[in-house]
Amino acid sequence: MIASKDNFSAAPASQGPQETFTLNLGPQHPAAHGVLRVLMTMDGEWIQRAEPVIGYIHRMHEKMGENRTLAKFLPNTSRIDYLSAMHYTHAVVGAVERAAKIEVPLRAEYIRVITSELNRISSHMVWWGALLLDLGGFTPILYAFDDREKILDLLEGLCGARLTYCYYRFGGLYNDADDAFLKGTRDFVQHMKPRLQMYRDLVTDNIILRKRLTDIGPIPAEMCRRYGATGPVIRGAGVAYDVRRAEPYSVYPKLDFKIPTYPEADSMARYLVRMDEMEQSLYIIEQALDQIPAGPFIGKVPRVLKLPPGDTCYAVEAARGRFLVRLVSDGKDTAYRVKLRTPSFSNLSLYEEASKGMILPDALAMMGSLDLVIPDIDR
Template identity: 45%
Template structure:
């Protein structure tokens, strides 16, 4: 129920006041400062103050080579590190006009879907915490650990992988890779239903999320909201379907769409997406074709003059890498379109009229990663 309907005496309004949410706040999951204008407990305005973790990555790219730039991108959305790396790699490959082998495409797709799973797992743990259920975090981390181990074995790192390079992969997959991925899928298929029993069907959680923060389809498009947040409002924005890249054109999966656009719908879309990700991995894991893992490129890559744009679907929505090249070894200008940045811009519009606790629930379903917003 909207809180405004509860006010019996319209003259009994309190005075508006400001409160800082962040930069250090458990529900912002990073150094994000929201300046809230409140009327009692009702949110009137949300003014986002960004830049606490701004590292001018876009400026740094102008002095780095294309190989080095890949390494900067997983410091943005560290939970979608593989996807961010992939966007830059694909944009550079577009400029060089090289096509990677099928083997690379399939491995990249498996890796990105594993990343999506691990990101959604962490999000599920965190949304429980944000709405007052600490247990979920432990469950999510138990399962996420298996994916991190797979990454560690093949990529050599657990968070900032840097496994994709322009032209292919850093090195081939570990001999254990296929077995461990299959073990994980088998394990997680029994655990994901637990997520539903633990949180999705919980009465308190339902009351905190159902009917709260409804985003209309038109607003989602206008505000540039992408990812599960927009799909819950019925926007067909999955780039894996719309503009397939890597091996997404050879796998079958459903684009999960919602109709209501409320907080619970955004939650539901993410849970169902985990099933789809597992479905994609299952189709590919036994069919990794043989082939080169690295195309021949010059030691220092120079792109021809022009603009090269690549869009990929990260766990949070659309990530874009826009290279504007003047023919040198570094880009003239490089822009990263991050999903979190556009998704954050809708918060003010969405949270108006709801209580502070609802704002926390709304923010949790957009799954913000602050370094991704600030870049």
């Protein structure tokens, strides 16, 4: 239970006709997706106040960015949001390339897009399986992990890692994509299209799922804006905000894709956004595979990389939303300051306001629809 000297005091529980009690969810709880603790003041089954308590796996990546060279910091980025490693590495190499004005070969940019979108699909699959586990459906995660395994095998063949890839390098990539990867990716796209239809038949159109998610946990666009919530959360509120279009990077301007939005702003809308995004990612991969040119996979990069003084920002659309790196340099080979703005942190920050007055199982369904990754919050 909660010690009296606890820093994070819930509203005092009261007795009488309006009796409330404190419920401590986590930090170890199957529905909390890792070491997230939520301190809840409950009125029976109803939530009066739910305050997330974070920091249990805080590792201070930002300090690590200040005491090692940029190249040595790069592997850290895969470990912030371990399900979105490609995107996070992309943001850091992008910030360095922008600051140092390093040209990236076109082939490398295309391979970055292909691997980023594969990573987005595999991340959404984990979310999909985990959300349905939260809601009490065990079967879907087995299908999701079966298909995700194919992506992990492809990426393992490409760069040797299954999760913490660190595949992008300043100016390009760690190695070139071989024919086996390109053909394997093409096969995967063909394999995945009917599978997404199967996901829809099995789960999305299921009446129990619809009743668990529809009209549950509304997060309107205005709340997203005031809290800085991005990614599928803001798109599920009807706002077509996608960093790939708002602040174009890599070769995304050359590729055609839709930004799926649903105006309902409930948990089902956020669910449908992610399901549509997987489809769009497959479409992007197909185009990139058709357009990918031959050529070098890494550009000219100085052996000792020193950034000019000043600050540089670089944002990417990670699987959970907007990930921003702010690099401040003082002209040395180590960054003066690295700020990592992670999407899960902002997406969770609205939880206290959004969960007010909900019943507990609905609040957990809404938490699942936020797609939280705890190391991404705690950094």
